[in-house]
Amino acid sequence: MKVIVTKVAEKKIKKGIPLITKEDLTREEVLNQEVSFVSLSGETLGIGYLSKQNKGIGWFLSSKETSIQEVWLCKLFMQAKAKRERLLQDEWTNAFRLFNGEGDGFGGFVIDQYDSYAVFHWYNEFVYSIRERIIRAFREVFPEIEGAYEKNRFDNPLCENAHLFGNVGQFPMVVKENGVNYAVYLDEGWMTGIFLDQREVRGRLVDGLLAGKNVLNMFSYTGAFSVAASVGGATQTTSVDLAKRSLEKTREQFEVNGLPVEQQKIYVMDVFRYFDYAKKHQLTYDTIILDPPSFARNGKKSFSVAKNYGELIEQSVEILSKNGIIIASANAANITREKFQQNIETALKKKNVQYQFFDKKSLPEDFPAVKGFSESDYLKVFFIKIKF
Structure with missing residues (x-):
């Protein structure tokens, strides 16, 4: 056609x-x-x-192929595997992205590895319709993968998340990243329990960036940042997320690392309500981690990274210890890195504080982006020292 x-x-x-x-x-x-x-x-x-x-x-x-053939798909998978040779041999990490859609030459699906299992994410109906062809090519190049699950990320009630091939996993499955354990569930909904694109940020925490500090982790999901900070020597972590599942899931992440859960604080609460709670009880934190979804709604109130991130920065400054750190993350394709930094600086200037951007992170090596295609390079993370 x-x-x-x-x-x-x-x-x-x-x-x-x-x-x-x-x-x-x-x-x-x-x-x-x-x-x-x-x-x-x-x-x-x-x-x-x-x-x-x-x-x-x-x-x-x-521009070179004439049709979508298994031979070509095998070639793409072999190229993707070669790019990840270092990770495939890393004894400290066994959870990462194996194939990153358009960044690896085929937009519309991605594949993640969790130990010896894979998770296929289908983003449209066409790739779902040819998934058997894709899977045959994948299994030829990655015979070491014992089993796989699929997540259907498009609107079709007939296409369910399911076990795809090979062995059936036992959950929670404990995987490693930077030597830290994380409990994941490949058979539950769209998300597994850990966002693999934040590996390098968590690695900075594991390496001791926040050693001796009191850490507040906002939009904490399953508490992965909190666990990484704790492993890296943080004295205490506070995790805040609106989802009820976050309490049980965060406790589990500490438990699979043998860390005392009772020393950590976990709140199921709207983030902006927690800011009010912290100010009311005169709570302050040495470091605040902000990693919100690109868009969220709670009742009549909505949040957008592009429009409302400055509010998070302003509220964070009000409960930040002197000479504190803010780790500001945006997982949003609709805002450039420059605009995101500008929004942060505008909020900090409004609070009349001195600040220094001392580190930044983007997508790790297993999430290759397409040059000139900003939508594929969506992750922006800034590490900021605040003085007041």
């Missing part, structure tokens, strides 16, 4: 930007099919497919 794209889309494709939007097409096309993209002048640009995914309507895949 040939699909004609606009002149703007042709330039975008030739620059290496793989996402296809509705505006890139010269007419409405049938979705969920493999296609050959053609310019207005009739030049064949390469292969891809059409399938709705977030803001896109398809992906450009290759």
